[in-house]
Amino acid sequence: MKHATESYDIVVCGGGLAGFAAAVAAARMGHRVCLVQDRPVLGGNSSSEVRVVPRGSTTYHAYAREGGVLAELMAGERLRNHEPIFENGWANSVWDLALYDIAQRTDNLTLLLNTAVRDVAVVDGAITSVTGWTVSAEKETELRGRVFLDCTGDGVVAALAGCEFRVGEEARAEFDEPHAPLEASEHTMGNSLHFKTKDVGHPVEFELPDWAVEYTDPAFFYEQGRRPHDVRGGFWWIELGAPWHTIHDAEELRHELTRHTLGVWDWMKNKDPHTREATRTLALDWLGQVPGKRESRRIVGLHLLTEHDLFRTAPFPDEIAYGGWNIDLHTVGGLLAGSSEPTAAEGYDPHATAAVAGYVGPFGIPLRSLIAKDVTNLLMAGRNVSATHVALGSVRVQSTTAIMGQAAGTAAAVALDRGIGVQDVPSSAIADVQQQLLKDGCFLPHVVNTDEDDLARAATVTASSDAPYLGASPGDRWVDGGLEEKVRPGADFLTALRGQWIPVETGPEAPGLASVRVLLRNHTGAEVAIPARLQRAAHIWDYRVETGAVLAKATLRVPPGEHWVDWDVAVDRGALGDPGPGGRYLRLDLAATPDVEWVRAGRVLPGAVSAFEMTPGRMRRFGDGVTMSHRVQPAQRAYPAASVVSGVARPHAATNLWRSDPGHPFDQWVELAWDVPRHVGSVHVTFAGHLLREYDRTPPLWADPQTSRDYTVRALVDGAWRDVVTVRGNGRQRRVHELAEPVTTSRLRLVVHATNGDPSAAVYEIRCY
Incomplete structure (x- = not known):
């Protein structure tokens, strides 16, 4: 056995996307950083060992893709990876290499792979070192540092340092969280195992091992939210948790998940009438042996994020990231439960109870939720941040944890630059953190660039x-380069109120808005009247049905068939206001008229997307980010x-x-x-x-x-x-x-x-x- 001692400014424990982004951000700010990872590859749940596709706010909100180090990684990976992405199971070693490449090109960054943290030294309330064991080298390394980051997922560093942590579900009464159960429990969301198939071009058989689980009941899949929708691989719902402990029973869970995963593939391949033909020439190509973990310890920080914070409209003064994934609380027990995650069990109907209740964001995340309260020099990022079980349901997804990681690494570097403790950063140096994050390509909903050095x-x-904004039509060509859009048949019918954001020019030279036209398709045999409204929208995620700033109202008359319908809105420059030289948004709303289609445009105009009323008073993005057919006069200088x-x-x-x-x-x-x-x-x-x-x-x-x-x-x-x-x-x-x-x-x-x-x-x- 070999022993070594190394010293760094910042030690980041855990090389998932949160830890990776933290380490890269801090090293780029000039600090000596060590990134300790217990696996041979970086990326955590996103790596080729686990293969969970990174997700975040853009699943629910247009133009909400996370930036910074994560955006750099994703763009670079797509430029060089031949592998198509599908939900879970797709990742190959090119993704791993994209992470490794950034790490190798980052000055001041040292990697310790295959190294697990197994001891922590604390002196006078501060961590002085962590000790890692590299099994492949039979080497024990004491890593001394000034600031430490726990991005291990399981909160290993914080737990060894004696920090308070939470496990399981809080009772509803503790924080008055609507999604919390009435009784507290130690139940957590479970672990998942993924698989991938390959089309070999000829029929191939699969025989289920006698030690695996056999599935024979179609209702288990098609009535309980476990539909095998993509025969290439997956699925997130191959999940097990309780009665097993997601940390201490990890190996037993891995074995059980292997048994169930083979059973799911056997069902698809040999029994399911919906998938048997589609899987006829598919062979099992890869079966994961490292489960993806959703939840274990959550470290208590200076602020405990709760469900109420996910609906908060006032900005946190120490906002350093944002979230926008839904409150995604998987059913306790996973495959052993009577149904899967609630929105899946509802068939992903956006108007259904669980989908409406869980729709959140984008919302700000405070730095205080990334700072441990019980030691003076520890930050955390990833699924072990300071949050209740319910709040974790939203912020646990990897794209969100990555930008939290970049924020934690940036805050650690700022603390060292300013010569202050990390617990003082939210009150004494938050502007430095926020401005550095913006400079490094991150986005904060309530912070703008005020960098005096810029x-x-x-x-x-x-x-x-500059391009004139005139609207868009069905025949417009969009050079999207293959950017996928999932279109649901019949989606364009006005089954609910629909809104279209329209960017307009403001300021003393603004021409105002004289008229708008919309392309509507009336499927009845008689004229239809549609109430319409034009109002100001505060921003692109202003989902209030009533924004309090109506500029024009009318009833649009639509004869049978397809017609461009004109509306003279006569909105003058003064009614638009003057928020700044960049213009502002109006939103054109058409009331629900189920027999009429608002025809979508053939392209997405930059920054001009649409939404629908998902529940009374509240809207949700329409489609994957869609522009509805409309025309405006006069042309707006929106760009x-x-x-x-x-x-x-x-x-x-x-x-x-x-x-x-x-x-x-x-x-x-x-x-x-x-x-x-x-x-x-x-x-x-x-x-x-x-x-x-x-x-x-x-x-x-x-x-x-x-x-x-x-x-x-x-x-x-x-x-x-x-x-x-x-x-x-x-x-x-x-x-x-x-x-x-x-x-x-x-x-x-x-x-x-x-x-x-x-x-x-x-x-x-x-x-x-």
């Missing part, structure tokens, strides 16, 4: 052109050049996007100009793309068509334009360019020569330092 904020911005310095790098209160006129040929450019020359050493650019839909909608070897493929950054130096950055073949949304030689300039121009397919150049943000 030279772009003081610039006047102009562009070669102005000034958007690149709006302080927000995605659609929110406005589109926050510069988009060139698609009718103008490349090259297209956007320019920053200063009254006096500025010394510029780095340029940060955030292009459009990667935000509208969930990660699993993207095809293999994919670059978002909206991202700029070929571009140049030019600076005016001594009266002549000089190329300071030249990029060809880009497929990433966010690029940080450190100039080979800093320049002193009064004008800086980003010139887009080509995109990955979209006819417009499009940029959310430019920063200069």
Whole structure:
């Protein structure tokens, strides 16, 4: 046995997406970081060992894709991975390599793989070291540090350090949480095991081992929410928990899950009349032996996140991340229970009881929920954060835990930079954390860029052109590059109130909005009257049916058949208000009219999506992010050049996007100009793309068509334009360019020569330092 002692500024324990993002973020801020992972690969539940597709807010909310390190990872993985994504079971080693590649290219970051933490030293209320055991090397390593992060999932570091933690369900009376049971229990959500199949091109048989579980009852699958919808593999509902303990009975659970998983495949292959033919030429290609875990210990922090925080409208002053996954509380017992997770058991009906009650977000997450209360230098991220069982049902998904991880790593680095304890960061240095997160490509719903070092904020911005907003029609072509959309038959019928967000220009030059047209298809034999309303929306996730700012009302008359229906709304500039140079959103609502379709457009206009009334008074995103057919007059300057310095790098209160006129040929450019020359050493650019839909909608070897493929950054130096950055073949949304030689300039121009397919150049943000 070998012993070693190593010292770091920050020690991150756990190499899932939360720990990975934390370690990379802190190392990039210049601190010596050690990332300790007990598996041979990074990624935790998302790795090729477990294969759970990362999910987050974009499953339910348009333009809510998580940013930062996670976005960088996802974009890079899709550019190089040939494997199609499907729900659970898809991941291969290219995903593992994408994580490993970022880690290897990150200065100041040391990896310790195959190393499990088995001891923690605490002196005077602070952790001084953790001890890891690397079984493959028979090596014990004492890792000393100044700040520690517990991203182990099971809260191993915090538990060994003596921190208070919670396990199981809180009683409803403790926090008055509607989703909590009446009685407290030690029950947690269970573990899942996944599998993957391969089409071998000829019939192949499968024989169920005699030690496996045999399934014979169709009701178990089709009446209890366990429908085998994708024969390629999966499924999240192959889950077991109680009566087993998800930590202490982990190996027994692994064996039991293997028995049940083979039984599910036997049912699909040999017994199920719905899947037997579809699986005829499929062979079992991979069966996981590392279950994915949903819940175990939750460490008590400075703030315990509860169900009420998921519906909170007032921002947390220490907001450092956001969530938007539903309150996803799996049924205790999993496969042993009478039904699966409630929304699945309801058939994923968005109007059903569980779906309505569990629909949340996007909501802010406070830093205090990532800081342990019982030791002075410990943060946590992942499914072991300070949350009740109910709140964990939403924040436990991997994309959410990844951005919490980046926030925790950033907060640890800020604490060291400022010479303060991590428990003092929420009150003394939260602005530093928030601004660093924005600078590093994260998004915070209630925080904008106020970075005093960002030279772009003081610039006047102009562009070669900007795209007019006129609306969209069914015949419009969308260059989506294969971005998947799941369309439910008959979805366009107005079975519930439907709203369409319309970005409009504001300010002294705004033309107002004279008229709108909508394309409707009346399937009755008589004229139909549809109440319509135009009102202001605070932002793209303003799901209130009544926003309190109605600008126009009318009744639209629709003859039988398909017709463009005109409405003279006559909204003048003054009624729009003046929230800033980036414009604002109006929402056009049509009342429920079940025999009429509002025909969807052939493309999604950037930042212009729709929603439907899921329950009285509250709306939900329609489809996977859809633009309904509509036209506006006059044209709106909804994508102005000034958007690149709006302080927000995605659609929110406005589109926050510069988009060139698609009718103008490349090259297209956007320019920053200063009254006096500025010394510029780095340029940060955030292009459009990667935000509208969930990660699993993207095809293999994919670059978002909206991202700029070929571009140049030019600076005016001594009266002549000089190329300071030249990029060809880009497929990433966010690029940080450190100039080979800093320049002193009064004008800086980003010139887009080509995109990955979209006819417009499009940029959310430019920063200069």
